[in-house]
Amino acid sequence: MKSTVQKQLDHGLRKIYFLFLILLGSPFYTSAQRQGVMNLPRYDHQKIHFGFTLGMNLSDFNINLVPDFRIRDSVYSLESEPIAGLNLGILANLRIGESFDLRFIPSLSFAQRNLNYNFIYSDSLQGMAVKTIESNYLEFPVDLKFKSRRITNYRIYVLAGFKYSIDMISQASVDAKDKDIVKLKRYDYGYEIGLGFDFYMPYFKFSPEIKMYHGLNNMFQQDGKMYSRPIEALFSKVFVLSFMFE
Numbered sequence: 001m002k003s004t005v006q007k008q009l010d011h012g013l014r015k016i017y018f019l020f021l022i023l024l025g026s027p028f029y030t031s032a033q034r035q036g037v038m039n040l041p042r043y044d045h046q047k048i049h050f051g052f053t054l055g056m057n058l059s060d061f062n063i064n065l066v067p068d069f070r071i072r073d074s075v076y077s078l079e080s081e082p083i084a085g086l087n088l089g090i091l092a093n094l095r096i097g098e099s100f101d102l103r104f105i106p107s108l109s110f111a112q113r114n115l116n117y118n119f120i121y122s123d124s125l126q127g128m129a130v131k132t133i134e135s136n137y138l139e140f141p142v143d144l145k146f147k148s149r150r151i152t153n154y155r156i157y158v159l160a161g162f163k164y165s166i167d168m169i170s171q172a173s174v175d176a177k178d179k180d181i182v183k184l185k186r187y188d189y190g191y192e193i194g195l196g197f198d199f200y201m202p203y204f205k206f207s208p209e210i211k212m213y214h215g216l217n218n219m220f221q222q223d224g225k226m227y228s229r230p231i232e233a234l235f236s237k238v239f240v241l242s243f244m245f246e
Contacts (some may be wrong), residue, residue: 001075005175006103006121006195010236013203013213015180017215019147020234024123030191034155037152038141038152038153038200039155040200040201040202040204040205041190043200043205044095044150046097046155047094047095047097047204048092048094048095048164048188049091049092049093049094049106049202049246050090050091050092050246051090051091051093051205051244051245051246052088052089052090052091052244052245053087053088053089053090053105053107053160053243053244053245054087054088054242054245055086055087055093055240055242055243056084056085056086056087056089056191056241057080057084057085057086057087057109057111057238057239057240057241058082058084058085058132058238058239059082059111059113059119059135059236059237059238059239060080060081060082060180060236060237060238061080061081061082061107061115061219061234061235061237062123062214062234062235062236063078063079063080063111063115063233063234064187064232064233064234064235065078065230065231065232065233066094066105066230066231067183068110068227072079073117074120074155075121076118076120077117077118077137078116078117078118078206078231079115079116080113080114080115080116081113081114081115081130082113083112083113083114084178085110085111085112085143086109086110087106087107087108087109087242088107088108088109088189088239089105089106089107089108089139090104090105090106090107091103091113091246092104092107093145093246095179096176099147099148099152100144100145100146100147101144101145101147102142102143102144102145102157103141103142103143103144103161104140104141104142105139105143106138106139106140106142107135107137107139107141108137108138108139108167109135109136109137109139110134110135110136110139111134111135111136112132112133112134112135113132113236114130114131114132114133115130115131115133115182115227116128116129116130117129117130117131117227117230118239119143123244125159126195129227131180131181131227131245133180133182133184134169135167135169135170135184136167136168136169137165137166137188137243138165138166138168139163139164139165140163140164140230141161141162141163141192141209141210142158142161142162142163143159143160143161143192143194144159144161145157145158145159146158146159147198149224150198153197153199153200153201154197154198154199154200155197155198156195156196156197156198157195157196157198158192158193158195158196159192159193159194159195159209159211160192160193160194161191161192162189162190162191163186163190163191163213164187164188164189165189166186166187167182167185167186167187167188170183170186176235180225180226180227181225181227182220182227182228182231183220183221183223184219184220184221184234185217185218185219185221185237186221187217187238188214188215188217188219188236189215189216189217190213190214190236191213191214192205192211192212192215193211193212194210194211194212194240195209195210195211196208196209196242196244197209204245204246205244205245205246206244206245207243207244207246208241208242208243208244209241209242209243209244210239210241210242211239211240211242212238212239212240213236213237213238213240214235214236214237215235215236215237216235218233218234219234219235220233220234220237
């Protein structure tokens with residue numbers, strides 16, 4: 001049976017996919033009204049394009065627990081709850097071939113994750129605590145974009161790349177003697193993959209896109225406090241729905 005957190009994650013992902021499909025269908029309808037009219041016919045011959053991106057993220061953790069955490073402490077279980085956030089960025093796209101682009105999108109990302117602790121103190125006494133972890137990331141992703149052949153005013157593409165992030169509000173170096181906080185390291189890096197569509201509108205190109213990011217750096221900073229002792233490692237896992245305007 002799925003946990004409550006897993007159900008919330010599935011529900012959040014379904015909403016993202018549903019929104020993606022709705023916004024995907026809208027340009028198709030516009031294109032159908034103008035079938036046969038080629039918008040921006042020389043757009044893809046330009047070497048460099050610039051634009052901006054707006055998006056929403058669903059940030060989560062992959063948690064590695066210490067092997068004997070139930071024996072050493074009163075924590076019975078620990079789960080990560082994903083929370084929706086916001087992404088803003090600028091876009092620089094370099095054409096390197098008929099089917100390939102190199103893309104750089106420095107961004108600001110507002111992310112939040114909740115860690116839900118369940119405690120068992122005795123057979124009749126239980127408790128729960130939620131630790132909120134907020135991050136404001138400066139992100140520097142570099143992606144290789146593989147494009148299909150353009151069909152009138154749209155094309156599909158896939159991408160893969162590497163992202164380096166800096167948490168501007170990291171508490172890894174905070175000496176919080178009077179606070180039970182879960183500290184994260186300041187820097188993160190990992191890989192991302194995605195899928196999107198380019199729609200050539202009369203005056204600009206519009207690209208809805210969905211990506212998955214998986215961190216390779218253990219973000220957890222051990223400090224020996226109660227809420228940190230059960231954790232061995234935390235790895236970032238993020239789904240991002242973006243809308244590009246070039």
